[in-house]
Amino acid sequence: MYDYYLGGKDNFRVDREAAREILRDVPELFQTARENRSFLRRAVRDLAKSGIDQFVDIGAGLPTQGNVHEVAERYVPCSRVVYVDNDPTVLSHARALLARERKTLVIKADARSPDLLDRVRQLRLIDFTRPVAVLLVAVLHFISDDEDPAAIIGRLRSVLAPGSHVVIAHGTRSAGGVAVDAMTNTYRRATAPVYLRYPEQIEDFFAGFTLIDPGASYLPWWRPDPESDLSDATRWHFGGVARLDS
Numbered sequence: 001m002y003d004y005y006l007g008g009k010d011n012f013r014v015d016r017e018a019a020r021e022i023l024r025d026v027p028e029l030f031q032t033a034r035e036n037r038s039f040l041r042r043a044v045r046d047l048a049k050s051g052i053d054q055f056v057d058i059g060a061g062l063p064t065q066g067n068v069h070e071v072a073e074r075y076v077p078c079s080r081v082v083y084v085d086n087d088p089t090v091l092s093h094a095r096a097l098l099a100r101e102r103k104t105l106v107i108k109a110d111a112r113s114p115d116l117l118d119r120v121r122q123l124r125l126i127d128f129t130r131p132v133a134v135l136l137v138a139v140l141h142f143i144s145d146d147e148d149p150a151a152i153i154g155r156l157r158s159v160l161a162p163g164s165h166v167v168i169a170h171g172t173r174s175a176g177g178v179a180v181d182a183m184t185n186t187y188r189r190a191t192a193p194v195y196l197r198y199p200e201q202i203e204d205f206f207a208g209f210t211l212i213d214p215g216a217s218y219l220p221w222w223r224p225d226p227e228s229d230l231s232d233a234t235r236w237h238f239g240g241v242a243r244l245d246s
């Protein structure tokens with residue numbers, strides 16, 4: 001469904017039908033996916049510019065272009081990237097996309113699995129004694145309270161070196177009413193349930209890290225490009241970037 005929102009070609013009729021069902025109540029559906037993707041690119045750009053050269057992208061999705069390794073390499077050519085996703089379709093995508101890459105790897109793994117970072121470490125691409133940026137962009141809202149998304153971030157905090165960063169984007173309930181119901185009900189039937197949360201709950205996921213400017217915000221307002229027009233920007237995704245100080 002997300003691939004369809006972004007104008008990709010790797011989607012099935014059933015995905016498109018489910019997306020169109022949501023579109024009836026959420027006409028800004030495609031826009032909000034683009035806003036999320038644009039935030040990811042700005043975050044990676046600014047982290048690379050600040051000297052981060054190692055990235056672990058959990059729930060990567062891997063659209064056809066503008067992926068983490070492509071953005072990071074523009075600023076730091078030696079950047080290393082590990083993509084993680086639990087969807088086998090993403091892996092087949094990745095094989096085609098990354099066939100000639102040496103500094104970029106992909107593994108099929110689940111964000112909820114306690115040994116996730118050990119598996120990343122075993123690839124010997126990322127040096128966890130140095131700062132790493134871990135991306136959890138539009139993935140934590142597929143993790144229920146019972147599955148404890150905060151614990152996933154806690155595990156990161158316990159193994160990352162000081163100077164590491166976490167990038168979080170998360171779907172919100174801010175639109176309220178019919179729109180949130182349409183999103184929640186269709187996902188429950190279509191792919192995996194989605195657990196939209198309030199901005200304050202999402203901000204709590206940064207506990208133990210220090211948010212960098214401008215703090216946590218609706219994504220279109222996070223370091224917008226100077227030319228961007230925010231007059232019809234949406235409040236469907238909230239998040240930010242935070243640093244581990246010690």
Ligand SMILES: C[S@@+](CC[C@H](N)C(=O)[O-])C[C@H]1O[C@@H](n2cnc3c(N)ncnc32)[C@H](O)[C@@H]1O
Binds near residue numbers: 059
């Ligand atoms: C909405 S896409 C986001 C893709 C990308 N991070 C972005 O923001 O553009 C969510 C991705 O997370 C993956 N995903 C969902 N739950 C996951 C989990 N528990 N572990 C790993 N990946 C997961 C899905 O397969 C999908 O590729």
